[in-house]
Each structure stands twice: as structure tokens, then as C-alpha cells.
Amino acid sequence: MTDAIDWISAAEALDANGWAVLPRLLDPESCHALAALYDAPEHFRSHVIMARHGFGRGEYRYFAYPLPDPVQALRTALYPPLAEIANRWHARMGIAQRFPAAHAEWLAQCHAAGQTRPTPLLLRYGPGDYNCLHQDLYGAHVFPLQVAVLLSAPGGDFAGGEFILTEQRPRMQSRAAVVPLGRGDAVVFAVNQRPVRGSRGDYRVTMRHGVSAVHLGRRHTLGIIFHDAT
Numbered sequence: 341m342t343d344a345i346d347w348i349s350a351a352e353a354l355d356a357n358g359w360a361v362l363p364r365l366l367d368p369e370s371c372h373a374l375a376a377l378y379d380a381p382e383h384f385r386s387h388v389i390m391a392r393h394g395f396g397r398g399e400y401r402y403f404a405y406p407l408p409d410p411v412q413a414l415r416t417a418l419y420p421p422l423a424e425i426a427n428r429w430h431a432r433m434g435i436a437q438r439f440p441a442a443h444a445e446w447l448a449q450c451h452a453a454g455q456t457r458p459t460p461l462l463l464r465y466g467p468g469d470y471n472c473l474h475q476d477l478y479g480a481h482v483f484p485l486q487v488a489v490l491l492s493a494p495g496g497d498f499a500g501g502e503f504i505l506t507e508q509r510p511r512m513q514s515r516a517a518v519v520p521l522g523r524g525d526a527v528v529f530a531v532n533q534r535p536v537r538g539s540r541g542d543y544r545v546t547m548r549h550g551v552s553a554v555h556l557g558r559r560h561t562l563g564i565i566f567h568d569a570t
């Protein structure tokens with residue numbers, strides 16, 4: 341699942357753009373099995389109807405602990421290489437905090453600070469549904485990178501519904517990127533701020549992510565956030 345990831349390219353793309361695609365992280369069968377969990381409420385701790393909160397249109401469910409095997413395995417295996425990148429980013433942004441090498445250790449820090457509720461989630465969008473630009477901050481403890489895996493096939497299962505990132509630069513207008521994803525592809529991206537190299541050293545830009553309107557069909561995503569929630 342994660343053994344074949346080209347972390348050198350991913351780190352380069354993350355440093356250059358604040359996001360990277362991990363192609364074919366999950367095979368179609370795993371995508372199908374994960375999306376099907378959406379209808380098994382015993383796996384989840386809460387259910388959010390996005391329109392009720394002004395978050396967009398569509399719905400999502402936060403997994404309960406213990407996480408289903410593939411979600412737990414991905415969260416644990418993706419964390420260590422991302423923690424190395426996160427630590428470099430913090431150094432470049434002049435932030436003192438560093439992340440431990442193992443996810444369990446980072447979660448223990450979240451839990452000790454009262455952030456104990458699991459944040460991995462499944463999202464479901466139908467025609468007309470979309471996800472407003474947002475940041476997944478759930479408390480003071482924030483791991484600066486997160487992952488979203490597209491579980492549905494663009495063109496086959498759905499049309500529209502593109503993953504969007506915006507970058508707010510100091511004293512400049514924001515720029516947007518559309519991330520090209522196929523079924524099973526993951527995008528790694530900055531939760532909040534990332535460093536950008538300028539002529540006078542690094543500065544920080546602020547990222548937000550969202551999803552444009554789905555036109556047809558049904559789109560499922562798995563979101564993996566590495567900090568827990570208050």
C-alpha cells in the first residue's frame with residue numbers, strides 16, 4: 341500500500357507547491373470496500389450534514405476508535421515520512437515544535453492535551469454537493485500535513501467534484517490549484533501554513549482546501565488527519 345510511494349518526488353512537490361499526489365495509493369477493491377463502510381454506522385462517532393453548518397453541501401462521518409484496519413494502517417504508515425517533512429517545514433518557518441518519529445507518540449501528545457477524538461473521516465457527495473474552502477484544525481495541536489484519498493472514479497462514478505487548494509500569500513492575491521486525482525490516488529497537502537522560499541528567505545503562505553460541485557453521480561473520499569480533535 342505505502343511501500344511503493346516515491347517520497348523523494350512527493351517531498352519535492354510538497355516543498356514546491358504545498359501538495360503532492362500519491363498515485364494509486366489504494367486499489368479499486370480497497371476503494372470500493374472503504375466507500376461501502378459509509379453505510380455501516382457502527383464504524384463512526386459522528387455524522388455531519390454540511391449544509392447545516394454552512395460547510396457546503398454533502399455529508400461526512402468521523403470514524404470511531406478503533407479505526408478500521410486500512411485506515412489505521414494508512415495513518416500509521418504515512419506519518420513517519422510526513423513527520424520528517426513537517427519538521428523541515430517547522431524549521432524553515434521558525435516554529436520550535438518538532439514531531440516525534442512515530443504516530444503513536446504524536447497521538448499521545450494530542451491525547452494528553454485533551455485532543456482525544458479521532459479525526460479520520462469518510463465524505464460522500466452527490467449531484468450539487470460541494471465542500472467550501474476550509475482548514476481541518478481541531479485544537480492547538482496541529483500536524484501540518486494531511487491526506488485525502490479519492491475512492492470514486494472520475495468520469496465513471498461522478499463528474500465535477502474537483503479537489504481545490506488555495507494559497508494566500510502575504511500582501512498578494514490568492515492563487516488556486518485543481519489537483520488531478522484518479523480513483524485510489526491520494527493528495528498530501530498543507531493543513532494551514534507552509535514555507536515558501538523568497539529572495540529574502542522563507543515566508544509563510546496559508547492554504548485552504550475544498551471540493552468544487554459534483555455534477556453527476558456519487559463521490560466518496562477518505563480523509564486522514566494526523567492530529568485528534570478536542
Ligand SMILES: O=C(O)CCC(=O)C(=O)O
Nearest residue numbers: 463488503551561562563
Ligand atoms: O472530499 C475531498 O476531496 C476533500 C475532503 C476533505 O476536506 C478532507 O479530507 O479534509
Ligand SMILES: [Fe+2]
Nearest residue numbers: 474475476549
Ligand atoms: Fe478537509
